[in-house]
Amino acid sequence: MSFHWRRAQAVAWKDGLDLSKNPGLVWSMFALPAVLVVVPTFLVWAWVRSPDDTTFRAMALYYEPNFPSGASPLRFLVDKVLTDWFGLFLLMPLFTPILIASQSVAGEKERRTLEPLLASPVTSAELVAGKSLAAVLPAVFISWVAFVAFCIAVDAVAWPLVHGPVLPNGVWLFGVGVVAPLYAFLGNGIAVLVSARVGEARLAQQLSALVVLPLMGLVAGQLAGWLRSGTAYYALQGAVVLLLDVGLVAASIRLLDRERLISRWS
Amino acid sequence: MTARIEVHGLGKQFGGRTAVEGLSFAVQSGEVYGLLGPNGAGKTTTVRILAGLLRPSTGTARVCDHGLDDGEALRRSIGLLTEQPGLYDRLTGRENLRFFIRLNELDEGPAWQRAEGYLRRFGLLGREDEPCGSYSKGMRQKLAIVRALVHEPEVLFLDEPTSGLDPEAARTVRDAVAELAADGRTIILCSHNLAEVERLCGRVAVVRTRLLAEGPISVLRHRGSALEIRVEGQGEAAAAALQPLGLGWTVQGPLLRVTLQDEHQGPDVLSALVHAGVRVRSATPTSRSLEDVYLELVREAGAEEEA
Numbered sequence: 001m002s003f004h005w006r007r008a009q010a011v012a013w014k015d016g017l018d019l020s021k022n023p024g025l026v027w028s029m030f031a032l033p034a035v036l037v038v039v040p041t042f043l044v045w046a047w048v049r050s051p052d053d054t055t056f057r058a059m060a061l062y063y064e065p066n067f068p069s070g071a072s073p074l075r076f077l078v079d080k081v082l083t084d085w086f087g088l089f090l091l092m093p094l095f096t097p098i099l100i101a102s103q104s105v106a107g108e109k110e111r112r113t114l115e116p117l118l119a120s121p122v123t124s125a126e127l128v129a130g131k132s133l134a135a136v137l138p139a140v141f142i143s144w145v146a147f148v149a150f151c152i153a154v155d156a157v158a159w160p161l162v163h164g165p166v167l168p169n170g171v172w173l174f175g176v177g178v179v180a181p182l183y184a185f186l187g188n189g190i191a192v193l194v195s196a197r198v199g200e201a202r203l204a205q206q207l208s209a210l211v212v213l214p215l216m217g218l219v220a221g222q223l224a225g226w227l228r229s230g231t232a233y234y235a236l237q238g239a240v241v242l243l244l245d246v247g248l249v250a251a252s253i254r255l256l257d258r259e260r261l262i263s264r265w266s
Numbered sequence: 267m268t269a270r271i272e273v274h275g276l277g278k279q280f281g282g283r284t285a286v287e288g289l290s291f292a293v294q295s296g297e298v299y300g301l302l303g304p305n306g307a308g309k310t311t312t313v314r315i316l317a318g319l320l321r322p323s324t325g326t327a328r329v330c331d332h333g334l335d336d337g338e339a340l341r342r343s344i345g346l347l348t349e350q351p352g353l354y355d356r357l358t359g360r361e362n363l364r365f366f367i368r369l370n371e372l373d374e375g376p377a378w379q380r381a382e383g384y385l386r387r388f389g390l391l392g393r394e395d396e397p398c399g400s401y402s403k404g405m406r407q408k409l410a411i412v413r414a415l416v417h418e419p420e421v422l423f424l425d426e427p428t429s430g431l432d433p434e435a436a437r438t439v440r441d442a443v444a445e446l447a448a449d450g451r452t453i454i455l456c457s458h459n460l461a462e463v464e465r466l467c468g469r470v471a472v473v474r475t476r477l478l479a480e481g482p483i484s485v486l487r488h489r490g491s492a493l494e495i496r497v498e499g500q501g502e503a504a505a506a507a508l509q510p511l512g513l514g515w516t517v518q519g520p521l522l523r524v525t526l527q528d529e530h531q532g533p534d535v536l537s538a539l540v541h542a543g544v545r546v547r548s549a550t551p552t553s554r555s556l557e558d559v560y561l562e563l564v565r566e567a568g569a570e571e572e573a
Binding site for chain 1: 321344353356
């Protein structure tokens, strides 16, 4: 079976167009990035406003029992929270494709557009590619825009403490450039898989969103001091997610088989 | 004429449920072929198999010289109008059509010109830049037909094409179907509107999971048709002459009503009466409507299934 890039592009074009005409969905896509940028910025701003707070040293010692007495605990905590925050920032590339892909696959069933689409020459692989592009590209784009906004905001509020930029750093550049797109594929793959098996976009969204729980668990582990985040830690996450992505693409192509979709949903 | 659709012993099972069983028929190039049957009879399943959306459990079929496993090539040569128009409501009519033009990898310029021709024919030109969500039911149905035609398929599957349309729009669609057939396109029409089927189709298949009857409408209408014969004297005496033919009859005074198994039995009946010395004053063949024949076939099949 040959793969026609033009047909995959057509699917991505249509889904992108449909998304751009759905203001509710577009606004909901921007809610999470706003929270993920504003909350840590506010936290750093609040800390920098009271640099002599004595609790900072206690917090630094909790995470680093051998914390040097001459070092600035506030600077340590700012670096620590920003590195850990990347784990939560990954929610954005993970969750945004879920919002889009759940609409695009289960939505086709709800709107009864699936049968005419499947009666066209498009293949399952082209369908998966087109729908994935339409979900992953906006997610990666939003993540990158949010990252730039985050760098500007954090650097602005941390400037009195650091007298220079704290972001971007190596962890964030690697994370946003490599790990975030892999997470976007993961969110998309799960949403495509789930929405191929359920009949409603909303249900597909709710079920797919459960994928954020393991990620939240990892972040909780970081905050509790059980897991130490850093480039190696996020690279390991990225490798695991890459393996999951490959498996999900293969499973999605198998599940978007005409026979399965039509006999189950039409 | 060449057969564009050939179906041999087609069957489909979903789990333990039989949707279609042992269907065989052929549709010639340029023919409008009706597929009739009650809800759940397997018409849509048959169309989905022939459109390459479902794999048959048994049997084979060829559509435009493509086997059912030729997937992509098969779907390029067919156009499908589903029961629901299935349009993207947020997209305009133009965007909906452009999407299918791109899925079929056509040159957009010429393909759009063709689409405009169909839009004009269906009275949609000028409305193509409005979102489909604002279209009336009739407009949606007509746009879905244009979408099925945009890649100039050889074979069209139309599932209830005039469902929900006002009489004027329904007539436009019927005229368009007739014109498409005249262009040499082969059309399978699934419809519950038997008057429409009689108007558009040359031949039909009546299905209820299996094939109940198939053939030209003119022949099907004579299934169980009758010959009303007015004789001199009492009809009972004349009816005795029909015993060797094994046909059913009723008598009312001089009027004898003989039920025929096919239209060619009429001369045999008259010959038998004349040979028996019966004086025949008049003989009138009475054929039935497609609706009568259809309902009888479906009821018989239902009774058989219950028995």
